[in-house]
Amino acid sequence: MGGPNGILLVDKPGGITSHDVVARARRALDTRKIGHAGTLDPMATGLLILGVGPATRLLTYIVGLDKDYSATIRLGVSTDSDDADGEVTGRAEASAVAALSREQLDAAMAQLTGRISQVPSRVSAIKVNGRRAYDLVREGVEVDLAAREVTVSSFLLRAARPADEGCLDLDVAVACSSGTYVRAIARDLGAALGVGAHLTSLRRTRIGEFAVEDAVAVDAIGAEGLMAPAQAALRVLPEALADPDQARALRQGKRVADLGGAFSGPRAAAIAPDGALIGVIERRGAEVKSIMNMPEEPHP
Structure with a gap:
């Protein structure tokens, strides 16, 4: 009999890395042969797709699929990582945030929709001279990443509510191409509005035809949760x-x-x-x- 073979959908919790999830899956399934179709930051939650055994060969056809996210963007505070895990680099006056109108929000969000040029976050996993950008930043190295073309097919405001210290939290839904950084969208929205912004929560809800509703919790990883290679391939x-x-x-x-x-x-x-x-x-x-x-x- 062969070892485990299939695609595993996992709902990653916050506070752990995607590699932590892979390590847990290796222990639970008693195999080293596990890969992933794109990671999530430790603060992020939601859909993580793992390939197990021979089905790791299918990840090539999954990694480039479009993705959906739900997120919260905090207007009024900028950070060096463009998310809540970073150090604060700037604060806007509460009056400037309070003066923002729905029309201004809609116009700025519209500018970040469609085919856009985006500079990834400095603490992304993009490699610079063979090293991850976030490792270089941690060592104090100045990182200058090139802009890249990405597609944001939908950027919708679900709700807006006051937050601490005169900030404004926006609950948004984003549908985008692979390689798009939602943290960078938050950063660029804050810059367009003149008040700065960062991401306070991020949840990936869909990758292609794979949905987080079909995912298992980290503590429930087991062979019974594996999607057969044929079933997974026919979603792609x-x-x-x-x-x-x-x-x-x-x-x-x-x-x-x-x-x-x-x-x-x-x-x-x-x-x-x-x-x-x-x-x-x-x-x-x-x-x-x-x-x-x-x-x-x-x-x-």
Whole structure:
């Protein structure tokens, strides 16, 4: 019998790192072979997608998916990390925050919606000369990150309420492309309004077709919570059904004809007659070929 194999959705609590979650999963599932499809900061909560066993090969097709977040942005205070874990670097007058109108908020949020140029937070995990930016910042090294193009497809204000020391808390919902930093959105919103801002809470609620409602708590991680590779792949890619001969040929790395018209797009999840995931196939002219194969699942 092989070891555990599948995709695991975890609802990460605040106060621990994503790597802490991976370590707990390794212990609970008794395997070292676990990867993730993007981390969350220690203060953040919500959906973390882990690949277990051979299913780690699927993470490549998950990591770049769009994401949804719910967050709280505090207007009136800036921090060096753009979130509540950092040191305060500036405070606005309470009167300036109180003078902000809904029209000003809407206009500033609209400027941060769509295809935008964003400078990531200095304490992000982006590598600079082979080292993580947050490690360099902790050592006192000045980090200057280049702007990158990201897409914020939706930036909605859910509620606004007074906060401590004359600040204003905004509860927002953000839908964005992979690589977007919600902390940077908070920072840029505060700058646009002239009062500074930082993120006080962040929860990831969706990655592609994977939702936090389907995730397990860290303390409930177990083999029974694993999503089968085929089920996970079909949330990311269209389905292409193979007959026994085609399945055998694809697993042997051969090109297969007559399967290419069965799906739209350049790639698909090839499914064997028994429902198992053969792998990911790609069009090669009138034929298809596996670009990622899963090991054949043993039969009882």
